[in-house]
Amino acid sequence: RYPVLFYVCGGGGSPEWGTVICTDLASMGYIVVSIGHQNSTMYKCKDGRLFNVSKDFSDDIMAFSEDPEMMALAGQMTMQPDDETAIETCRNVLTLPILHQLTKYSELQAEDVRYAADYLYKLDAGELHSIFNGRLLLDAGMGIVGHSYGGPTTAIVCRDDDRFACGIGLDSGAFGLLDSDLKKPFLLLFSEPNYHMNAIIGANNSMETYYFSVDHAAHLDYCDIVFTGVNEELRGERDAMEMRNLVTDYTRTFFDHYILQKPVHVESLSYDGVDLIKKTSRK
Template sequence: MKRYDAFPEPIGGYTAGRTQMDFEYTASDHSKKELTAFVYYPSDSNEGKTPSTYMFPEVYEMLHDQPLVTEYMKEKDFFSIDIQTHCYDDLALSGKEERYPVLFYVCGGGGSPEWGTVICTDLSSMGYVVVSIGHQNSAMYKRKDGRLLNVSMDFSDAIMAFSEDPEMMALAGQMTMRPDDETAIETCRNVLTLPLLHQLTKYSELQAEDVRYAADYLDKLDSGELNSIFNGRLQLDAGMGIVGHSYGGPTTAIVCRDDDRFTCGIGLDSGAFGLLDSDLKTPFLLLFSEPNYHMNAIIGANNSMETYYFSVDHAAHLDYCDILFTGVNEELRGERDAMEMRNLVTDYTRTFFDHYILQKPVHVESLSYDGVDLIKKTSRKGPNTHV
């Protein structure tokens, strides 16, 4: 298996800056949230600084304390943090544009906000400000104030109960490649009505609250109520975008459904927890490896705006995050070349946001990668398209 000592060079022309922010607020369930976020943004120079540290060693060490990590997994190395980034801490914001559009990134359950460093660096190098949040209970992270927070036992129990549930396992065994729409929607509905989904849905909704709180915080940064380099520099009137991997995908959809400041969203090999009867009312893109269509078919069936389903052949679930380059175990990787996989994920993501946020005349349907097929585009405003 090929090892990488550095992430790929960013695709865009800006230098990628990164800064960390801590947040505290009281959630709707009355829990006190102590969050952190890495904010990636366009800059004009690295100012002679060394690249940002990828992941704090203490965060990596917490992985083996997670209940999700079995004894079998503890005996193996799955990914390395000894890799060079191409972002730099606390640079000046670029002066090339007056304002910059805003995106959010949501990592998968049990992961960390650093796991999206490649895509966040790419997007910031192309002129976006990207916020990657560490979500309490469902992620592991080190706050700027030094506090360490790991995945909670309750969240771990909910994930394990879902993966081991006999009814869910039976449904998974029925999932086929390229199912017809009626079958996929029925399977998705059956998954989403499992009683044990209630707990996972609760955590998705709490993560969505985190995003909305952070969006409120950005409003204060832009207005100057809070002092930062982003004072008067965020293009918030264009609407924001959000992208999430795996368990982070349902969070992106819930945010789009519930907060009209968000113009569009993307799920990377994700599902539809909490979205059984939801009209997102925003364009949504799903980039996934089959038979994952069964896990999110309900989204397009309900959404009154465009929903794109792109199937990616020969890709593994963790190929949609940084483990594409940090992985040291072949069990985690698909068959696609890592650079090609990174390029296509960034390309589809950037093109989608460029079109729906910046109103550029670019379209994801025009992109062409071997083994990536538009299997469905739906909109309740117009006819469905099948490819």
Template structure:
């Protein structure tokens, strides 16, 4: 497979700026949450700056020390951070539009918010402001104040417990490829009933609370209560969109369910932990590799708004994030060309958000990629 020394050029006309903010609050469980957030946004010029660093080396070293990663890769290289991004730190916000619509990106569990740099940069280059959060305990990151936050032992243990749970393994062995709707929903209900999921669901609910808190901060940034380049520039009255990969997709769905400020969401190869009886009440799109329909079929069954299920062949789970271009181990990649896969994810995300946030004519059903099938769409009820 080809290796890359730079991420692909963004799809849009805007230069992309990136800035980092440290935030903290007390969560509903009374824990102190110390977060960071990377904000990608449209700009008019790179101002002669060099591109942003992809990932802090200290964060990469923390990843390599994680027991989950070391057990899986057995000392082999995982991915490289020596790659050129297509964004620039702390540029001026573009003056082409008065206000810009807002999206959130939620990375997978146990990794870093920078893992979505490609999709965040692409969406910012077409005029969206995209916020990617480092979630305490379930992701890893370096704050602007220099402190490092690693994945907690509790979260790692919860992931390991699920991967080794006899009941989960037995159900996984019975999952069908391309099951019919009834079979997929029945399997999904069985998975979601497993007691082993309770702790992971708690972490996801805290991540959803983080997103809602940062959304609160965006309103303060827009009003000027908090100082930033975003004063009076955020288009919030049309609603906010949210997209998440893997474990981050659970958070995405929970935010849609619980916060009316969020208008729609996308799950990238994600499941439905904690969503057994949840009506998301928002349009939702799922892009996934089979047999993952068995893990998320309940979402569309319960949702009172349109839900799209697109099955994507010849891809691996990590093909939905930056591993497409940074991998150092071919075993992490699927068979689909990296640029094609990036274009696929970006196109479906762009069309979905353009339609449901900006009310454009764009349609995900109009897209045509080989091996991508719409296996289910629920209509608005």
């Protein structure tokens, strides 16, 4: 039996943007599932039809980025803020009226993930004929990792579905998670000043929450655009292969520990400019 992970791409992206991390984790013994989400991602159906991001989602993302209150809060964000300041800023962001629309899509994506998880259980049980009959290690709990807008989806899934044991957000935020106790171990790997966008997660979570800050990395370095992007201005300063290795290492080590119960710990990993800035637990 093989342990199961889900990967959620960023808003406006496609599942293929996580091909590197998905294949890395698959080569290490995990079955990895990544799905397209209606309205908020690009994806291709079995019959060849291509679906793009909806105009409503694009408009909502643009409205968020141009919202005067959001722009004012972004202007106040600093590198490595103290916890109290970061939590207050995060709370202020999450109470903006514009966030209601964006949260709606995160919740819909979480429903998609739970639907796919239902399907996996049927495959494993033999209710549907497939090569996965009796091959999925579901009793250990599934893991889920999401980049950017996929990060809040990941956290919502952890909060609402006990079949998921733990989750990871890659340079993500906390949309829809203002007063949420995830009750699951969670790891955030991000570039400053993004702590302001997710500080509320660890403040509320009763299980371990890890915050790792990555220097000299850009937002899109956490997905395959680190290799395929043609606009150098969107890239950070880290070598693409090094960035790939550190994202895979932190992800694999976290899931190995919390799903497979291996005696490995993310705190033991060592990359220049990657620092554990906070580990919280209210157990």
